[in-house]
Amino acid sequence: MFSLSQSVGYALRALVCMEGQDCRTHYTRDIAACSGVPAAYLPKVFKKLADGGVLEAKRGRTGGTRLSRPAEAVSLLDIAEAVEGKDFLPDCLLGDGFCDGSRQCPCRSFWQAERERIRSELKRISLAGLIAAERGDQGGSESTGTCREANAKTISNP
Amino acid sequence: MFSLSQSVGYALRALVCMEGQDCRTHYTRDIAACSGVPAAYLPKVFKKLADGGVLEAKRGRTGGTRLSRPAEAVSLLDIAEAVEGKDFLPDCLLGDGFCDGSRQCPCRSFWQAERERIRSELKRISLAGLIAAERGDQGGSESTGTCREANAKTISNP
DNA sequence: TCCAAATAGGATCGGTATGTCCACTATAAA
């Protein structure tokens, strides 16, 4: 299938459930319940998002996971790259390894342009936009406060 | 990986080796040797291309495989659809099943446009163009005769 | 008729993505 992986979809659904407007920490199991992502699989996705700098996780009692920056500053490209890898958009439409030094398939010129268009679109769409769309808002992102200090000691779960 | 499957690349490399200019029949093993596609796997790809109407296969002694129409009339879209399935370009960038009735992700509008652009480009590029590019020709397709009757009894292999 | 040689198709295997489960580690409250 010519699409992003299912795990990227899981990541989006989960991140939307984190509300984005603030950076409160959430428990993975709560996000799983809210988003419908398999609870036993979500930690794997979250780990990739944490390694990619999208999420911050804290271990131990009263731990949890939160956005490492405001939802407005997280793009779909950030999420896709974190989950699928930095080079998930290959040089050749036929996959890396088709066009080598000698072969230059005719798709190449148009795919280069398509690829950059897709990349820039994914970069343009923010997590905040996703959340707004999910809620049916048309307006886009209402302003939010800063993230890092606002919830340094805030825990959303009981 | 966000690309067409490896099997589509195999199909292209194999079809290029069939010369395209005529519709002589070829043995699968010869095409495998010429294209570098694994000889044990190519029959699987050829079967899909035959089911998709791109190739015609004849069984038995003096059998073989040939293009069912001139290379100018075979598009990359034909090949990709034959190998990957008619609906290999999903409705949603996140794959079918992400945007359901209720969810409408913000990728949708731009992906619809991208998808059609990719589809029309794949439709525009013909196998003949691929062969020309492979040879380093810049001119594109020189005219070829009709296919079906030209080689009704022609066998290219000894 | 019988055989040679081609494609067709099923059984099987390895690799990657997807899931599940369980033990380990870190952290803070009791």
Next chain:
DNA sequence: TTTATAGTGGACATACCGATCCTATTTGGA
């Protein structure tokens, strides 16, 4: 210090693609 509870990470199961091998079927010629 003890303990509860969060994420971390490895082992394992499952599904699909890529790939190989073996057998069946088809076809034309000896």
